[in-house]
Amino acid sequence: MNQATTGTPLGANPARGDAVAMRGCAELSIVVPTLNERANVGLLVARLREALARIEWEVVFVDDDSKDGTIAAVRDIAAIDYRVRAIRRIARRGLAGACLEGILSSSAPIVAVMDGDLQHDETRLSAMFEIVRGGGADMVIASRYQEDGSADGAMTQLRTSGSRLATRLAQSLLKTPIHDPMSGFFMARREIVDAVAPRLSRQGFKILLDIVASSPAMRIKEIPYAFGPRLHGQSKLDSMVVAEYIGLLIAKASGDLISTRFLAFGMVGSAGVAVHLTALHALLSRGLPFAAAQTAAMFTAMAFNYSLNNAFTYRDLRRRGWHFLTGFGLFAALCSFGVVAGVGVSSLLYTNPSRWWVAGLAAAAVGTAWNYVTNSAITWRPR
Ligand SMILES: Nc1nc2c(ncn2[C@@H]2O[C@H](COP(=O)(O)OP(=O)(O)O)[C@@H](O)[C@H]2O)c(=O)[nH]1
Numbered sequence: 001m002n003q004a005t006t007g008t009p010l011g012a013n014p015a016r017g018d019a020v021a022m023r024g025c026a027e028l029s030i031v032v033p034t035l036n037e038r039a040n041v042g043l044l045v046a047r048l049r050e051a052l053a054r055i056e057w058e059v060v061f062v063d064d065d066s067k068d069g070t071i072a073a074v075r076d077i078a079a080i081d082y083r084v085r086a087i088r089r090i091a092r093r094g095l096a097g098a099c100l101e102g103i104l105s106s107s108a109p110i111v112a113v114m115d116g117d118l119q120h121d122e123t124r125l126s127a128m129f130e131i132v133r134g135g136g137a138d139m140v141i142a143s144r145y146q147e148d149g150s151a152d153g154a155m156t157q158l159r160t161s162g163s164r165l166a167t168r169l170a171q172s173l174l175k176t177p178i179h180d181p182m183s184g185f186f187m188a189r190r191e192i193v194d195a196v197a198p199r200l201s202r203q204g205f206k207i208l209l210d211i212v213a214s215s216p217a218m219r220i221k222e223i224p225y226a227f228g229p230r231l232h233g234q235s236k237l238d239s240m241v242v243a244e245y246i247g248l249l250i251a252k253a254s255g256d257l258i259s260t261r262f263l264a265f266g267m268v269g270s271a272g273v274a275v276h277l278t279a280l281h282a283l284l285s286r287g288l289p290f291a292a293a294q295t296a297a298m299f300t301a302m303a304f305n306y307s308l309n310n311a312f313t314y315r316d317l318r319r320r321g322w323h324f325l326t327g328f329g330l331f332a333a334l335c336s337f338g339v340v341a342g343v344g345v346s347s348l349l350y351t352n353p354s355r356w357w358v359a360g361l362a363a364a365a366v367g368t369a370w371n372y373v374t375n376s377a378i379t380w381r382p383r
């Protein structure tokens, strides 16, 4: 029996005594990524209750298995407030991926992302909501750098300059007119995110930039806010975030041809070549026979590449403990095939001795592509 014949929501049959839940989903889903924010979540929910008194809202905390018991704190609040939900992610890291997962887990027609550390001014949410609901924009960004907005209370001089530089880079590379493409505080119509979700990077910090770059026809408005100081806990922004950010810019500027991960993999590979040559030189100068020196240098470079890739390139899928060791076995085996494939291609191309470098470059490209594709699919496959 369907809705047309029963006049009730799909699947429910009152004649059979089914209960019909008539409460629809919220009008606004707020996604809050958290990593060790136990001391902040209760206060944030209290502030949301006050700021959103006239809106049907829900909040989804997406926690990357914080060690400080953040998820337990969220569940305590959820036990008394049905609008509070929790997602606990295990063995995964990454702000962008957490935000995306939270958005995709929710159903409200309008979604927002904000930090869990009280640095984002929740009193701006209702104004943002009115703009999106009223059709004034597809997305509203709460911006730190408009006339009345400020970041004075929260950032050190170095971070302010770094953030401004990153903003300029984003603006010129992506040709985005927005003032604060680095903001982590925004709201959008659900369809906007749904449409581009499969293409968004799950690594890194900057999901907003990624959504904006992937949705050229979107109508955006910015409203100012004061970026407040962190009350409890510590910032998780580290130097890797800067590297990931540059990777994201290059990925977007190349129309997603070059992914952040591939770029990192390539950079680690280039550093590995230097390690290989240094080790080879050192071992040869100690009088080791060439074959032995070459084998030892190769393993040193592989161990170096594997460890660096595990720590940075695939930091969100990092292998630990016993899995670290088995992963090295996989990596070494796959890369050995990469050498064979590279040598095969270069011998096919090596027809003219004066163009030796063409064959050499082709070997490096084929080897790198093989290593990247197979190791992404096997050694660091998403678990
Ligand atoms: N789920 C999840 N949340 C994160 C991660 N890194 C940071 N966060 C959260 O993202 C928000 C912004 O991070 P924060 O360290 O305050 O960045 P900052 O304000 O730029 O210094 C906070 O709510 C953090 O708890 C992560 O890897 N996973």
Ligand SMILES: [Mg+2]
Residues within 6 Å of the ligand: 115, 117, 119, 230, 235
């Ligand atoms: Mg913060």
